[in-house]
Amino acid sequence: MAEDLPSIEDLLTRKTGAVTPTSDESVSGKAQAALSAKVAAVSVQGREDEARSAAAASGVQYVDLKGFPISPDALSQISDVQAQELQVICFLYTGPQLRIAAVNPMDQKVKDLLFQLEERNKAKGAIYQISPESFAEGFKLYSALPKIRKVVKGVQIKQEELAQYQSQMNSFDDIAKILAGANITDILAIVIAAALKMRSSDIHIEAAETKIEVRLRVDGILQEVAAIEADKWKKMISRIKLIAGLKMNISDRPQDGRFTIFQEGKKIDVRTSTMPNAWGESVVMRILNPDSVQLGFEKLGFRPAMLGKLLKEIDKPHGMVITTGPTGSGKTTTLYAILARLNKPGVNIITLEDPVEFKLDGINQSQIDSSKDYTFAKGLRSILRQDPDIVMVGEIRDLETAETAIQAALTGHLLISTIHTNDAAGAIPRFVSMGVKPFLLAPAINAIMGQRLARKLCEQCKVPLAPTEDQLVKINELLSSIPESSGEPKVDLANLSFFGPGKCDECNNTGYKGRLGLYEILLKDQAIEQFILSGEISEFAVRKVAQEQGMITMAQDGLLKALEGQTSLEEIQRTTGGLS
Template identity: 35%
Template sequence: MSTLQLKLNAGRGRPLRLDDDPITIGRHPDNRLRISDDMASRHHCIIEPLGGGKFRLRDLGSRNGTKLNGNKVGESMLQPGDVIQIGKLEMLVEERQNDVIARVQDGDGEADGPTLQSRPSKKAEERAPWIDELTSIINAFAVTGVDDENLKIIDADGKPSDALGGTGPGPRSMRLLLRVASRTRATDIHCEPKGEGMNIRMRVDGQMVWITELPNDVGERMLGLVKNACQMKSAARDAVQDGHFSCRFPDRRVEYRVSVTPSVHGQKMVVRILDQRGVPTSLSDLGLVGYMHERIRAVTMQDSGLLLVCGPTGSGKTTTLYNALREIDRDTRNVITIEDPVEYQLEGVTQMPIDEKKGNTFNTLLRSVLRQDPDVILLGEVRDEETARTAMQAAMTGHLVFSTVHSKDSISAVFRLLDLRVEPYLVANALNLVLAQRLVRTLCDACKQSVTVTPGQANKIGRFLGTKTQICAPVGCTKCIKTGYRGRHALFELLDFNDELRDVVLRNPSIQAMRKIIDQGLFTTLQQFGYRLVSDGVTSMEEVDRVAGSS
């Protein structure tokens, strides 16, 4: 007998199986399913088991009501395909695939087939829910003419490994996960033990997306294969371990960095994916506005100066700086980078990794590099006073310096340097450009829909819409893992240092004083850049407000 499960219509989060225990839903912490929507009541509704695989949805006197398939209900029987709506939250009622096999693997119920301790038949493995879920994602992201079934693992020693060569559930799950990550262009794979199974989530377009749940035995085998490829100690279950391996696809080689950490329910593994496919390879590929592109390119032609890129982790700062380096004639200039870590190799560039255990910090390596006759220096990050001061002195003494700093926008980057106790005259005279950036998800072309602009939205983006009355919003389909988004686009904000700005920094710098000078010239904020993308149907209002709303 099959059972039902609840799944978020947005496609994110692990499905919740409907079982013999009632499921209470609401904002109160005591609810079995707690939601944070302000439209929901503290005790909103309940899903009650009636036996025989039947379930009833009952409203608990909520102030905004419980909707089933768009209609408010007091109580109603649930069927596969029903959509429960509470405020903005929508949940799909669906039949759990191959439920008999799932119950055997999870240890539920008595079995006419294999028990938990016995090895499932090959037929049962082929029909396991996790295989169906992973295969469906691979098929949804299929690319014509691309065959990624035959993968080869290269271990940490650079030798071929047979980790993917077997037909058992361990090699099969690892092979499917690598293919899903490749197809969806995920940047990280999270394998999280939860007692009853191992949850698999991936970071796709900067957001965590639930992918599937592996049975514990399958998850353990897959984890063992990865640890073996990384040359980790398989028996050290309570130790923090780091490693790496690579995988050879038919068209490229992909590097993976692995971190294994003990947790309450077992070992959690996070795999960072370093795939250069689809990464911009020139300034013109970044999506810069014309004047920004020309100004950055002009700085790369100079003999000295400082280009500072700011933004949070994962906002694409390193990619931007690498593409700025590609504008430089590396045959006639000595280019050196100091990075933590070196992620991608650039031809014609000397790249140095940070190793604090050996005393190779940003500052010590920077001082050493200055004795290496450099023309151009890429400094991975300005973290402290000494590094900041040394970098700026280098920019003022005939070197072209590229670096990054963590700040929310271009103006804040200036004050970040001043907070590091760098002298105002160094900041004012060394800086040429400050580029702030963020990454927003782009709408899925297969499912995005046009919506009418609300009065509140019109107040924000009216100047960018012109005569348009509609913008695009996310929906969600199989081609975007139900997120409504596929791919990312950068937002940029360029602060060009001129004499007036230098005077402000030298005298008594304040945000108001800098804004007054900036507004007299050509300046676009991160939010304004995003609203232009909204008007062009590239992304949504919600996405721009999420990423750049406070900038």
């Protein structure tokens, strides 16, 4: 039977009792090796011909990578793991042009990879057909790739690009005009450049029925920047997901990611969140600029008397210092300012955060992960076994965390944290409503601080502004009730002057530039401690006792700053509601 006949390779390598290789009766070793190589070459060539035919059938180009000069820059565009998985090699990269070669060029994963590479490099690319042998030849080059060279991930937004765009941006109108004429691959870089130029804390990009809305949160207020054509949404959201490390094929549920950009030697993290909406998805990118937390107390807006009281409390070796306020009221900035002041070589400071937003030198920062059952409460118990002097807990959310924090404060640790209440007086009833026992809470607390962020008036265009009669009544009531024990000088109620916002190029015609804090500090003294121990606790009663002991409220603090021309009555009402 024909199928029983031995192959040429078998005849060349088989040894039997009838035939024994000798110099006279067999092919010489060299001839055998040469013939084997020739047969192998014919076999390889056959597979190359098959690959060439497959390329023609698929409508792609063919390439043989054997001996092809592939640069390290090209090879490192794809990781060795991904190259092996998809049997694909990037064999050409010049910046504006790139080429990849795959054993299965019609594989959708290979096509998706090409799109990602094009988006990442702002390059035009193409897929070529190769044979398995050709792929193997190309893959060998990974072993020669320097281990220190990292495979590039994400979209590259260069500092030069940011600077170039920012040089053209002097107003929101400028940003809108630049975006209107921008290529889809440049839009994301332009939006980020605009956010940095305008000192924005958040970027909002939202799919709508007929457009893509772009807004920036500047000084706490969302500003409309531009409307982009709706047909650009698919590529725009793909680019955002690519840069933030999100899954490209998920659009029906929320995702969280982050990426990093560099500007003027600073590393700026951008935390990215997506969620589905009626017309596609909504994207919010929070810009975690390290400059926003590298502030001394003198730049946060504390008045001298109040600052002196706070510094006295954080210099104590144990107890709890709590900040309160809604999201976006500056609590994290205040906590980091406290940590920066306390951070000394002889002190062990450990933080527990969700997430770690800014890296602080000399401080051990730990991020909770509820998916792994690493909660604030469990993390705090672990921290207390690490011999800390000072502990910062990002937020006290439940009884377990509260009790552990109080135990830490009562056993020789200074603990600083936040709790979500509207003001300082509300924190004590909040602890009690969680289930904390008053006899433990009373000795643990050192100070509770309430805060808001108000916009600062633009110094270039602010204008004198007289309050209304109703406002004046409330202003006189608040200023006249500032206790003498607060340390604040007495206000001349007969000579009150205030300012309001104007319009100029310096502030983009908003009338405001920058923000400052409005604060109140409730200090625990004997009267407050006895009040907590009484068990008859209400927010109103706590505030009354605290004011009798010398606390000025956030609204009063705001009025004192408004009298100095730092902010407006409108901002005090918006942030504290104290003038109504």
